[in-house]
Every structure is written in C-alpha cells, then in structure tokens.
Amino acid sequence: MKSSFNKHLIALLLIITSAFVAKAQDTRIQMNSLDHLAAKANQTVDVNVDERLMKLAARLFSDKDEDELKVKKLIEGLKGIYVKSFEFETEGQYVAADLEPIRAQLRGAGWTRLVNVISKKEGNVEVYLQFAGEMVNGLAVLHTDDKELTVVNIVGPVNLDKLAQLEGQMGIPDLGIESPKAKKKTNEQ
C-alpha cells in the first residue's frame, strides 16, 4: 500500500518536473506588456502565427516556385512567429520600463544575446538565440529606435542559413550575407 503511494508520488513529481522543464524550454516571449503602445503608435504591426496557422500557411507555399519553396522549408518545423512593431510620430512614446518584461524573459530560459548593435542613426538592435544543445530553438530580435520599437520572436528550430537564403526574394531585403561556399568561389576568382 505504502509502496504504491510512493510510486504515485514519484510519478506526480515527474509530471510536475517535466511540466516545469517544458515551460522553461518554451521560447515564446510574452509581448502583452507592449499592447498599450498601439494607441500611441502611428503604425502597428502585430503578427501572431502559432503552430497550427504555420502549418496551414505552409500548405499555400508552392513546391514549384523556388522562392516559395525556400520559405516553406524555412517555416517547416517552426512553432510560431510573433511580431510586434510600433512606429511613432514623435520621439519618447515609450520608455525602457515598457521593454523590461521582455528583457526579463530574454535574460532567462537559456537565451543568449548574439549581437547587440548600438547605432545613433538607426537605433539599437539586439539579436537573441535560444539553443537546445547544438540546435537553435528560438530567435528574438529587439529593435529600439527613437520612433520605432520592434520585437520579433520565432519559436522553434530556426535555420539561420535558410533565413539567409531568403535575402532579396519575395520582398525580403538583401541581408548581404555570403555563404562560405560562395565566399570561397569569389575569393578564387
């Protein structure tokens, strides 16, 4: 009787622990703290594509069109894309405290700040990655400018090489990233 109770207790503890681990591994960033800025913003972009919608959208990308196929391959396996972007008419429409809940999330749960660009002209851009072993399991980009605030969160295994391959296609700006092979070829020439 007692051993059965112990077994149940251990199972319960395992379930609770796994739930906490799963929660900790969740790379989705809660951006609700920024919602109030929409009222002040001149232009707002709010993208919420969860896993179900991602799969649904993936069906519409053609396998025959090379560009669309690249996007399809990129978003395959992703669990969500979330974006909040605000463009303001004037400066000072948001304060650092507005971003604090997001920064607090990026400080924990295995996030790594890959790049932090500080530019007087174009604002600050921070790129965060979350790793699951060797794999990138999440991407977050934080762009703060005097008149702009953008937070991008891609949940799931992000293939940065494939993301780089999208440059200059389907309205996606040129990243100017050269793959190692291409670089080698240009050097040989």
Place this chain on the structure above:
Amino acid sequence: MNDDYLWDKTGEPDPQVQELEEILGTLRYQPKPLQIPNELTLPQRRNYFPWVAIAAGVLLAILAGGIWLSTRSRSDAPQRQAEVTAPAPVKEVTPSVPKTPERKNEPREEVVAVVHKHRPRSSTPILSKGEREEALMAKEQVMIALRLTTEKLSLVHKKTQNTSPVNQIKNQHRVG
C-alpha cells in the same frame, strides 16, 4: 278472481300461476360464488413499457444521428464540392502530366488510376474555404514577419560589417 297474487302474492293463489311458478322457479337466480373452471386460463397482460422505451431510444438516436449527419454534410459542402472536382485540379497541380487527346480517349478506369497516382504525391489536402482564407492570412503574416526579421538582421549585418567609432558593437554576450 283476484289478480293480486300475480302482482304482490297476496290474495288467493291461482293454480295455473302456481304451476308456472314451479316450472320457472328452477331457473330462478340463486346467489353462489363465481367458480372459474381450472382449465380456463386468462392470458397474462404483458408489460410493453421497456420495449417501447428501447424503441423510442433507438428512434431518438437515429433521429439525432440523421440531424448530425445533415448538419455535417452542410458544413462540409464546399469541401465535398472540391473533392468532386478533384480530377481537374490534380491535373492543374501537376502540369508535368501532359493533357493529350489520347489521354482523354482512354477508358474511365485509367483516369481513376491517374487520380490515385497523384493523391499520395500531393502532401496538401484540399482546404475548405474557411481554412484557405485562414491560411492566406497566415501566409501573409508569415511573410510580413520574415520581411521584418530579415530587415532587422540586415541592419545588424550592415552595422557589424561597417564598424565605425560611432557604432558600438558587442558580440557574443551571454545574458542571464
């Protein structure tokens, strides 16, 4: 002669009446308990209530099933329509299969076989109208998100490539 005897048995009795009384008296009502013969058995009254209840239950289930099926078929109507017209879109989806007149003249069985060949190849099942609209919106959102992401990454790349004293770039910082 007095008729009183006939009416209330008073007065002098009439011998003929008395004789008639004796004859008919044997048929007079004699009170005695009813005796039901043993061989006579009354049929048992059956209780039909459980059967009626079961039948009503089955009927209700059939009715409910019918309503559910009809509503389901109504909601799936566009999808069904798409399924009916499946052979034509299959050819559109796979333009590599030439639409030759010979193929048109082939027997019906072979056309069906072509459709069966294509079904497993297409990984995208037909979407209903609602799903397609949702998928279109999702696709648009995905593209907006990717544009924004790559735009920001492009900015980062530009800044990390062209480092100037104004720009401070800090790479590979572990936060937390």
